[in-house]
Amino acid sequence: MAGVPKPIVGLKVEYTKLFINNEYVDSVSGKTFPTIDPSNEQKLADIQEADKEDVEKAVAAAKMAFKRNSAWRRMDTTQRGALLFKLADLMERDRTILATLETMDTGKPFLQAYYEDLEGTIGHCRFFAGLADKINGDTIPLDGSDLFCYTRREPVGIVGAISPWNFPIHLAICKIAPAVAAGCVVILKPAEQTPLTAVYLGHLIKEAGFPAGVVGILPGYGPTAGAALVNHKDVNKITFTGSTEVGQLILQGAATSNLKRVTLELGGKSPNIIFPDADLDYAVRKSHDAVMYNMGQVCCAGSRTYVHEAIYDEFLKKSVELASKKSVGDPFNASNENGPQIDGEQMQKILELIESGKREGAKLLCGGERIGDKGFFIRPTVFADVKNSMRIAKEEIFGPVQSILKFKTLDEVVELANDTHYGLAAAVFTKDINTAISVSNSLEAGTVWVNCYNEFKAQAPFGGYKMSGQGREFGINGLDQFLETKTVFVKLGQPSAE
Structure with a gap:
């Protein structure tokens, strides 16, 4: 068919390591795990396996990036958006590579990966890029008071993002982009079945100009790397897409560690x-x-x-x-x-x-x-x-x-x-x-x-009732999940001891 994109035949898997502090590194343990092509059961590559020690390294890098006077915290909000726009452009440039990797790793049809998954991924990245400099607080009138009251919207902090295997790159970006737009720093733990496109993202993030430590990528297993993120006392927020059973475990870990904020998009039977x-x-x-x-x-x-x-x-x-x-x-x-x-x-x-x-x-x-x-x-x-x-x-x-x-x-x-x-x-x-x-x-x-089904737009919130989760992704609601509201009271006039 004329004009139809073609996959890259024989594409070599180039990136297989953890991405910490803007560098690809081996895991502390040196352990690897295989990622398998589900269409023929052949090994595609051996991937470095993150564990608790690697989570510690990634969190330490994220903490440095999120320090009050860091380059990231001082960065203008419009510039934050510009980084996401640049990342979207780089994904567009490498769209055929990403779609080929996605098909190799998931088994989904290449044309679906290219036209639908990557289209949505790039669109979501650009949507949240455009919101980065539109995070506003409120002024609150207090009639008859000598107080001036206003609110600020501030980033929640270090975010642990755990993404699933069914739409790997799309749902990874749907977590990274709003967190970054809000001013947070992010550590992504992609599904162990499908790490290839997430790990590839690391070099695009570096090429786009993100400061070191703002985004880390830790391929590994849920009970080890995922649990270490959930239970880490310096991680302020977990965003997870996956099964209801694992979502319940995440809520338990978040509650017993530091009451970290949690967004869950879980199972369904629609x-x-x-x-x-x-x-x-x-x-x-x-x-x-x-x-x-x-x-x-x-x-x-x-x-x-x-x-x-x-x-x-x-x-x-x-x-x-x-x-x-x-x-x-x-x-x-x-x-x-x-x-x-x-x-x-x-x-x-x-x-x-x-x-x-x-x-x-x-x-x-x-x-x-x-x-x-x-x-x-x-x-x-x-x-x-x-x-x-x-x-x-x-x-x-x-x-x-x-x-x-x-x-x-x-x-x-x-x-x-x-x-x-x-x-x-x-x-x-x-x-x-x-x-x-x-x-x-x-x-x-x-x-x-x-009179339709599976219609998704970056502007429209998505999430579940009951045991299908809590919180919302996409849309302005998706940005809100990564922000805290701070209320400030200012005493007007000359302070008096009376």
Whole structure:
């Protein structure tokens, strides 16, 4: 296809070390871990493995960078934004390299990595760059008082950012950019499954001109490097995207260490509701994409599809047709829509949940099996006759599995949709604006899409209700997560002892 970007064939992994104080360094222990191509199970590189001692070094560098009279703290806010704009430009320059590395490490289709993931990454970086010099406080009128009162918005301090493996570079920047814009310093711990693009970012950060210590990057494991960040008494804030179970551990560690601030974007089991007046073909396609996109490895995937009984059978038929035609294979082949799951452990978890669906009485209409014996590929799967009590309707599968449930009335489906401890996202498909608004207002979810799905914009906050997390990322709300509010009272006039 003319004009379509091409991946870099045979790209060598150049950066494999920790990034501390603007330099690539070996881990203190000298230990490494392999990162694996999930499409062929071959090792891509050995990565230096950060541990507690490396976290100590990175925190010490961050503390120096955040000292009151440091170059970073004295830097004009517009200049902070200029650094982020420069970083965005460098990611744009190296976009093909980053997309190739992302596909090698995650198995996601190259064109998705290039057009969608990198587009969103660069856009988020520029959005927060533009906010860096727009952080304002308030003046507060105190009628009849001789006090002048105002507020300041100040950076929270040292931020530990722990990012996931499903959108590695995008969610790394979604944490780094607002923290930097707010004036914080950041230590990023990328997911051990997908460190390549995060580690590559280090040399772009240095090239952009960030002062030493402002951004550190520590590839490693959650129970070691991640836990050391969470429990470190000099780290003031943790921002984490991942599972609800790990989020609970982070909250415990943050509470017992120093009551550090925490933002959590956690699991989901998002309901997607199709009313009988919806455009059927459009709703089928969007519902398919809602759960099959990125091989189903999306925290807000529409993995519970509720379809009105009047259109249920036709919806099933069309959904199976779509899933059965979906091309799965080599993510560097532009004709393939899906690549592999991230690793063998995740693949086995998905297959076990598929088996549970069959055991509990759901009807498997297509898929439900591994493709081949090399790489972690799963055939797109559709279940019918699913009940809310089944595991496939309750647990986050994080795979290409669509569970389709039947409903009769609006009140019934709202109750079913809210019958979960998750609350990240939801969707409604209908031509009736009253139904759309009524249901949207009734759903317990941080984001509700009407006649669309997986729409994300840098300007719009994202986060969950209930056990899907706390706090918000993206938008001005995302910047607020990295700021403290200080109130200042000034006594006017000549102070008197009276």
